[in-house]
Amino acid sequence: MSGATAAQYDSANKTKGYKMLATGADISASANFLADTNSNSYRIASGVKTIFMDFNTDKTVKSIYVKNGLANISSGELAKTGANNTGSYAAQMYINKDGAVEAVIVKTDSTDAVSDNVLFVQARRGETLVDGVRTYTYRVWVNGAEDDYTSTDTVTAGYFATYAEKADGTYKLSSVAKTDAATSAFKITLTKANIDTANKNLIYGVNGYSSTPYTTNVSVNAFKMDGTTVATDIPGGSVLNTAGATWANTKTDYTFSSLKDIYDSTDLDDNDTVTLAFVMNNKQNADDRYKVSAIAVTAVTINP
Incomplete structure (x- = not known):
């Protein structure tokens, strides 16, 4: 709940439209009420959505992340304004005709989860x-x-x-151009040796050798989407988790839908490479950092 001392819900607050959210405290995804800047309290509608909008410096929208349900939102995120421009609104909520919170709009990207949109x-x-x-x-x-x-x-x-x-x-x-946000994009060219044999959802040795429990020291660089600039926002030795990611097979000769498919493929030898573009949560201190949500197979190279 935003503001632990917010007043109990009052039916007099049933005014349809946008309200400014109180920004002094974190919002928990399990909250039942949200408070506005006048200390009025509103019930949360069952179909509430949390909308994170990230802005370019010219005030245009850079990215939108829509989460079904209420997200965990920090007080720092609530205080953000569009592109941090003077006069822009901080976080808002939309109140429906029944006086309940139908949507929460936050003016930054989210640490709660990688974008599913x-x-x-x-x-x-x-x-x-x-x-x-x-x-x-x-x-x-x-x-x-x-x-x-x-x-x-x-x-x-x-x-x-x-x-x-x-x-x-x-x-x-x-x-998606960022490499240090909840919705960040990268490219990586890997071999079967970069896939953890115990858990074939994991890519290990990213941007540097991984420590134990991995017994094979294999390193592979992750790049920005230009394919040539190493993504230094991913610390050396990172392990990336692709469990649950959606796959796009742009190379029609192959129908990979998981890292396990790549590892088990009889069409690929150990020195053949697969290039993946992927979206991952790479925001510092996020609970789901290094969680990959979407993968596209962009190249398969059969080496002699």
């Missing part, structure tokens, strides 16, 4: 003018399946993007 942009299939606005059609991978999404936003093929559906059926797309 990400897709992989495989290609731009075309563009057109719709009512004078240039609109693009992208072939994307979302939740492990191919689809075509239409958007007025420009995103790069071969990269991940956050997405949010608009009322007209098109999508708001924002490229």
